[in-house]
Structures are given as structure tokens and as C-alpha cells.
Amino acid sequence: MKKKLNENYGYIFEQALLNEIEEVGKLQHLNEGETLINIQQKVLYMPLLLNGAIKIMREDDRGDELLLYYIEIGDTCSMTLNCCMGESLSEIKAIAEVDTEVILIPIQKMKEWLRKYDSWMKFVFDSFYNRTNEMLEAIDTLAFLDMKERLIKYLKDKAFINHTTSLNATHRDIASDLNTSRVVISRLLKKIEQEKKIKLYRNKIEVLEV
DNA sequence: ACATTAAGTGATT
DNA sequence: AATCACTTAATGT
Known part of the structure; x- marks a missing residue:
């Protein structure tokens, strides 16, 4: 895990943060098609993608699905970022598009790290920005194409x-x-x-x- | 050989 | 663009 963490996030996070991630993070492998989180499920972890890709789906009350966007290497899901204040339920469904490895970080750590590490704060803001853009693109696609x-x-x-x-x-x-x-x-x-x-x-x- | 599932098609709304 | 009803084609047992 240390090696993979360094390969993907070594340049983004300072060493102290990398060490903490290694300490509290859980490495998880997802086979293609496996669900990382389902709609209405409690968000307990924030995923850091090491490799592979995850597709983010919206679902209506009848179970009909709609693909929103993909998450790739070095990304996290901003929906989980909303949850750093406390437990909340997932608004989306996340499924591995291919075989994927993620590091799961307990959401309690997110808030703590925001104050402690500049690199974390920057990462969180960047992620927010990126997800918002992808969300807008998804809306454009739906509305105009x-x-x-x-x-x-x-x-x-x-x-x-x-x-x-x-x-x-x-x-x-x-x-x-x-x-x-x-x-x-x-x-x-x-x-x-x-x-x-x-x-x-x-x-x-x-x-x-x- | 038979059942099941994927894909193609015309007609209708 | 969705739905129905039906056909054809590929694949598994």
C-alpha cells in the first residue's frame, strides 16, 4: 500500500500526511462491477483511487439508473466531501467500471486533516472543483444532446x-x-x-x- | 436438441 | 424517443 500510495499521491501530499493515510486507510480491491457504495447507504469512508475507475450513478425511486460521470486515478468523490461534518446517506451509487483499488479513509479524519495539512485542503478543493465541472458536463449532456x-x-x-x-x-x-x-x-x-x-x-x- | 439471452425490425404512439 | 410484438442469431447446458 505504501508504494502505491506514493506512486499516486506522493507528489500531492506531504510525508506526514502520507504516513497518516497509511495508518488509518484501508486498502480495498474492487472487482469489475462491484459496488463501492449504494444509494441511501451511510457514508463512512472517503475513497482515494489508486488505480482503475469508478462510475458514479444516480438512481430514481424505481431503481432506474443514470450514469453521471467516472472517477479516475488520483481522484476522490466530492459527494463524500460533503459528508465530512457527520454521517449522512449517499445520494449516489458507485460501481467499479474495471478492477479497481481504493484506499478508504474514515470520514472523521477528513475534517481533522483540513486544518492540519495544506496539501489536503488543496486536494479537497481541487476535487470539489473537478466534480462540479463533471456534474455540469453531465447536465449539459442531458439537457442539450x-x-x-x-x-x-x-x-x-x-x-x-x-x-x-x-x-x-x-x-x-x-x-x-x-x-x-x-x-x-x-x-x-x-x-x-x-x-x-x-x-x-x-x-x-x-x-x-x- | 432445447432453452436462454442478445440483438434486429416494423408498426404504433 | 418509447413501447409492443415478434423474429433472428448466438450461446450455454
Whole structure:
């Protein structure tokens, strides 16, 4: 853990803070598809991403999901930052997009470190800024793009996060991430394929134009 | 060979 | 863009 921590955060945090993180943090491995936190669950830890990627989903009361954005290396989730004052319930659902390693930090430490370490404060503010921007982008996407454009963006993002143009996903999965129906996705994918931007297979999509 | 699941399609709203 | 109803294709047992 020490090594991985240093690789990813060695340049951001001072040594004393790194030591504390090592002391109180728990290393956790998440397999692809595993849930880090679910909606309405108590937020007890703040995750520091070491590698991999996590997708952040919103969910309505019927259980319909919507992909908001991804969290990547060196990131944390700002939703947990809101919670540093006390226990609260998660507004979002976080699922590992690929195999992922995180360090879990008890949220009580967050407040304490804010006063103690400049680098921590800077990190928290930066994270806030980054998440807010991603949130705005998610809103723009929803408000201004039609389903076809959303789908293309989705494919690009997914290819980027997974570091491959060969995506393993069913039309059903995609429809659920975008909160639409499978039929719609199938038809749009067909169109996009005809435009030579992707190639379709069973359970798999090859992204050609990136 | 049969059941299950993924994907394609026309028609309707 | 969503839904229905149905078909076809791929895959697992």
C-alpha cells in the first residue's frame, strides 16, 4: 500500500500526511462491477483511487439508473466531501467500471486533516472543483444532446476510461446507463455503425472513430 | 436438441 | 424517443 500510495499521491501530499493515510486507510480491491457504495447507504469512508475507475450513478425511486460521470486515478468523490461534518446517506451509487483499488479513509479524519495539512485542503478543493465541472458536463449532456449524441459521447468516454476501443457491453447495459430502452440503443448503434464510426458484435462494440 | 439471452425490425404512439 | 410484438442469431447446458 505504501508504494502505491506514493506512486499516486506522493507528489500531492506531504510525508506526514502520507504516513497518516497509511495508518488509518484501508486498502480495498474492487472487482469489475462491484459496488463501492449504494444509494441511501451511510457514508463512512472517503475513497482515494489508486488505480482503475469508478462510475458514479444516480438512481430514481424505481431503481432506474443514470450514469453521471467516472472517477479516475488520483481522484476522490466530492459527494463524500460533503459528508465530512457527520454521517449522512449517499445520494449516489458507485460501481467499479474495471478492477479497481481504493484506499478508504474514515470520514472523521477528513475534517481533522483540513486544518492540519495544506496539501489536503488543496486536494479537497481541487476535487470539489473537478466534480462540479463533471456534474455540469453531465447536465449539459442531458439537457442539450439528443440520444444519439449522448450515446456517441458515452462510447467515447467508456473507451477512454477503459483504455481500449473494444468495449464489452450489451445494448441492454448501455440503455440502462443512459436510462433509455434497449430498442432505442440498438437502432442508434446500427446507425452509428453505418456511419463507420463503430463495429457491432455480440456483447461487444468496436469503437473506430475516436 | 432445447432453452436462454442478445440483438434486429416494423408498426404504433 | 418509447413501447409492443415478434423474429433472428448466438450461446450455454
